Amino acid sequence: MAAYFVTSTGTDIGKTFVTAGLIRYLRESNQPVTALKPIVSGYDSSVVETSDPAVLLAALGRPVTADEVERIAPWRFRAPLSPDLAAAREGRRVDFDELISFSRAAIKAATGPLFIEGVGGIMVPLDGQRTVLDWMTALDIPLLLVVGGYLGTISHTLTALDVLAQRKLTVAAIVVSESGRDTVELDDTVASIARFAGTVGVVGLPRLPAGINHHPAIARIAALL
Helix, strand or coil: CCEEEEEECCCCCCHHHHHHHHHHHHHHCCCCCEEECCEECCCCHHHHHHCHHHHHHHHHCCCCCHHHHHHHCCEECCCCCCHHHHHHHCCCCCCHHHHHHHHHHHHHHCCCCEEEECCCCCCCECCCCCEHHHHHHHHCCCEEEEEECCCCHHHHHHHHHHHHHHCCCCEEEEEEECCCCCCCCHHHHHHHHHHHCCCCEEEEECCCCCCHHHCHHHHHHHHHC
């Protein structure tokens, strides 16, 4: 395993949920896993304990402090909007070159598996010109694509795969992250996506409480990386 970019077809689908589960699973086998969530929108410092960076830090076994959050999530914005809009509300911007340098430095320094979690879906704007897709293209590392189990996710997933293929990006695995609102059986969604995914492995992950490192699906995802 090396460095992986965790991306998705949209927001609030399960990137952090999946990443945290993989972190805990790998830590159990004593692998020196690390993770970053460089950009966060909708970040409220008054309830930092429930934020995505806090979830990742807890999985990593690190304290949720201001310094630790800054280390893994240096671009934090309060408004729950795309980063370009959220940053503009604060008179700030995401410096794309700095973002790439930050990400590459982490990749170079990693001594074990590294997960770089994106923000929103693959085409979320970062500034006036670049999107998450440009971020992933610049890094050119394998992707872990997390998609939902909702009705319509098959079209969204296949569209994402087509766009990623156009940029010649490698998808290491697809994870169908179930939610309590899904109206389609998880296994049916997995099977449908797998028919069109070529050689890319597709794993269904039920929505579970804390401790998902013990779920067999996490081991299957890790085996694909």
